[in-house]
Amino acid sequence: MGAVATAAAASFLVVAASPAPVAGAPGIGDPYFPRLGNGGFDARHYDLDIAYAPGTGRLDGRTTLTARATRNLSSFDLDLQKLEITRVEVDGRKAKFTRDGDEITVTPRGTLRKGHDFTVSVTYGGVPEALSGPIVFGSDYGWMKTTDGVFVACEPNAASTWFPSSDHPADKATYDIRIKAPKGLTGVSNGRLVSAYDKGGSSYAHWRENRPMATYLATATIGKFDVRTGRTPGGIPVYVAIDPVLKDSNAVDVYAVTAAATDYWSQVFGPYPFEETGAIVDDMPEAGFSLEVQSKPAYSAVRSESTIVHELAHQWFGDSVSVAQWKDIWLNEGFATYAQWLWAEHQGTRSAHDSFRAAYDTRPADSDFWKIKVADPQRDTMFASAVYQRGAMTLQALRERIGDTAFFELLPAWTRQHRYGNADTGDFIRLAEKISGRQLDDLFDTWLFTTGKPTV
Template sequence: MALSRSARLGAVATAAASFLAVAASGAPTPGAPGIGDPYFPRLGNGGFDARHYDLSVAYDPGTGRLDGRTTLTARATRTLSSFDLDLQRLRITRVEVDGRRAAFTRDGDEVTVTPRRELRAGRRFTVTVTYGGTPRPLGGPIVFGSEYGWMKTADGVFVACEPNAASTWFPSSDHPSDKATYDIRIKAPRGLTAVSNGRLVSTYDKGGSTYTHWQESRPMATYLATATVGRFDVRTGRTPGGIPVYVAVDPVLKDAGGPDVYAVTAAATDYWSKVFGPYPFEETGAIVDDMPQAGFSLEVQSKPAYSAVRDESTIVHELAHQWFGDSVSVARWKDIWLNEGFATYAQWLWAEHRGTRTAHDSFLAAYGARAADDPFWRIVVADPQRDTMFSSAVYQRGAMTLQMLRERIGDRAFFRLLPAWTERHRYGNADTADFLRLAERVSGRDLDDLFTRWLFTPGKPAL
């Protein structure tokens, strides 16, 4: 008989409490197999803090074969007899801890590594995993019923991994609460372009291959990492405000119409830097690939990935995520409105900035578009549940909450609050309670009733 979901979560919580109790004694203990996020209990890993990933991947678009070698540098948060990593489907051929071969076992997507000696609390260590196979995308109801993760294209691969698909292509602590810096090295057939996060360190041809090295020096959640490969027209430069720009567009989409991705990216990056605080990364940009099967775009750190760009509003949404979601990441997936509600509200602010519609009018349009008995209003935005975490209510009602907050506390306090939020939690993690506390501190107002009504209570709020 299968355990119920509540029983499974209870078992995870009990195991976590047991791990902590033993860890307090200083005796070696196994690392927890997950951080205990209710939506994905086995994702992320307890007992260590990821600090840096050095990824080397070789991809053959013809066969779909990926060969990889990942070295994770981490710090033990308690004395470990073993620890876990997340890796889906791909076959592991070797594991080393601090350069010495280590034993490992697998249980589905969970890899348990047992080093030759215990890892003392506070110690930095490296784990190197050599692996290979044919990555497969994930599917199901979570991401709009679409495939996501490692998605093969006609000339390469489109990699967009929110929320739980980074482990389809590299071993990791696959949860946004465990952020790290990255070096990502990609080998692809000569003539293809490999695009990843951060800044381009080097690219060169050797034999029939192109080798590309990208470096993300700011902490990044695993789901925001990419290794997209294909034929791209690349344009580089700087925004008017001086931020480096790298935009790669699939030439198949050259005459598809739509906005000038480079121009909008540059303009929006500079504008959000004024509204939300300084741009948090070394480079801004975009990856635009011909991937209609995906049906979504993703706020890939420093270079949002678009399966296609149909309007300017999509670009400003994904760029707003560089502050709300990428720099300030959720502590648990139930707080996803802090990403999507804010990015949707940014679309309303952009329309206001462009003079086409006020944010108040955008609010009224969204509020009035759905009758009180519409299922939209049944979603509890502060805890929307795993399979509906990307429902339209999280986006739209999340944005409505921000407009109601703005109208309650006034523009002066509201536009102090946004950069205060991104500064306080820059490169870190936060939750809804953190935002409520800061909003009350900045505004000097009691806001519990507003957040309770708009985020925690199902039903259409009365105006």
Template sequence: MALSRSARLAAVTLAAASFCLVAAAPAPTPGSDGVGDPYFPQLGNGGYDVRHYGLDIAYDPDTDRLDGRTTITARATQNLSSFDLDLQKLTVTRIEVNGRRAPFTRTGDEIRITPRDALGKNKNFTVAVTYGGVPEPLSGPIVFGSDYGWMKTPDGVFVACEPNAASTWFPSSDHPSDKAPFDIRIKAPKGLTSVSNGRLVGTYDKDGQTVAHWRSTKPMATYLATATIGKFDVRTGTTPGGTPIYVAMDPVLPPSTVDVYGITAEVTDYWSEVFGPYPFEETGAIVDDMPQAGFSLETQTKPIYSAVRSENTIVHELAHQWFGDSVTPASWRDIWLNEGFATYGPWLWGEHKGRATAHDAFRAAYDARPADSAFWQITVGDPQRDTMFSSAVYQRGAMTLQVLRERIGDKDFFKLLKTWVKQHRYGNASTADFIRLAEHISGEQLDGLFQTWLFTKGKPALPTR
């Protein structure tokens, strides 16, 4: 059948429009070499979202050598011609994308990978990296002047990576905004125990080595991953509330009056009442003989303690499982959302135990610092990189929460905490998000309160009660 002139014209117009639509599709471009965090601009990477990490590592304590293969499943967020991974100092020997060997270049801590075929937007892909070497801990003013990351111990290694040391032992998009589930398989000499995040899937022995497979099914920020290896006494069970628990204790540590297992179980259950259901598949602790670390860390599901075993430290690190681990800051300048909330945890715990009210703890912290103290010169809501773990971020963050509690009342305050962790469960959030939610729940304008306590230097006047 012959088409009329108008029909032919319409067909030509449609074909031209279709051609324009195809031609308008963006050409593949490189992903960015960082997410633009104001404190760590090159941490993380653009152009994709990680969906899963599969880590296979082998560690030799005699030489401190690590050999690994990390397989990352990700989804492209743009048409990608190339993309980056973060890896510090370890040597890469092979990279495959979707099963095919891919060329790569390296500039400092950035590995740029060019797949043989461009990766389409919204398409999943896998990248497998084979690498090895001797991991080096990081140091500097950021973490209390202490080394952090991959740290050798007399019988193995202590791994605590906040904020930027995960990429010292595995290639990653090393920023808290890119969370994903993990499977971590650790091979170490037989007789050593390898402890990681999530739950132990299983172990097997081969050629004098033991492989332990740990699985974290909930999204986890890279800095919360651990692969701590050594001689440990392990106790497992469930909390009275039914949460599985795994506690690993270095047997060379002297006896302590703190029952790490019992306190961990009790606190996990209490926070589950106050903050909402425990967000992960297991709770627990790793207590290692590593006094030179000088800190503990809220590694997801199993906080790691460097021989420091106080009840308040356990209370603090377990509060982080909700505030920091499940709900993770969108950027590192929001760190008070981690440390202020976790510091407030022992204040609430003391109140629960009848020792002192949170208001009393607030006044003690407030009164202990004179007005001319440097403590009051940190802007808590944006503390800057080298002072992001200063005591002001911890203590003044907790003070902000107590002032907020007294302003809006207990009913709205505790509703706010539960709503916050439920609304942002397994995701990321910012200070602005918290302020908006606090104002929504309380029905009050709270800009002045947060401006005074988070963003203004100087010792604030006490609010009237």
């Protein structure tokens, strides 16, 4: 009787229907860039195949993104600026797409099921255009033509000037990047070089980044380069590419400083997070900035040793541990600026305390510098000097409050806890309080969340 009753009861069980498919959101909801990134899927891997003709400026590409649906999707979005799309496929089948400015909406033939991986391949081409405006020091950024190729530095929102993507650091992925260029030019990108060869009148390079990377850190810089490879004294592979035009104009030995700083930061911040370190030094004076391209910082020109140690510190603070939203940018720039102070301390030229005092004392209380709220600096001023310098001051104030033992335990704990992931200011405050055993709200309120010059 018991078995029969159980079977009968089972016949009345109702299996819940799967949620109806919905359209993925056009952005992840970052208040600074509401339409950047995309909802409904998690980017897993990009396979980029590009061909660039410097003479005409034309880029032809095919990007295949492997992603995992985070809900049942009827459609989803990608970010791509200006370039013309000729074909879109989802899981190898032609898909419909529409365009609204920089937003591409892809509609596959069937529902993409939550938890399942899918691929979307986009074939596209045209002449990419750099972005401009007040955000990046008033400079152009993104895909920038040079006399012999292109300099590619995309923070914060310009990866979509050259490939379709979920263009926000909260959606990181691994990469294969294949670059075709005229023979005699070298294509340099992230991670390790898989292969490089010439065929006919073209050069080919295949790079692979096996560690999760934010879109803005991807590069495909192309030009004439003198390349030096080797290992740091600590054994980390090094790849440094320098435009021969700059060979005799740099007062600093880029290779030597890169090797030394990578090893030193590995001691202070925790193990180096990537497979290779290095640099790309290109003759691009119009850019006027450098960028912490993952595994190979890109320098439009190397101005100082301090610039190199700053960009290499970003490999931990910004590249491995990335911001959850752009308002948390001080977690990148404040930390990298503080690394410059630590480097001077390491070299015996000036203590971090003295660097703090110099930054603090040279700015009067009525300076616009103190009007920026570092924890939320606003989009057009997200790279204001206060984000860098007051962010670094915050860390020195923290160090002096909790002491060196706790402070230098905190830094590698932070990079270990959020390795290859994302974090925000609240995460850092909680970890600082946990490691120090102290309540620190007043310190962070004063230095990060309040405008005006604090009393020291």
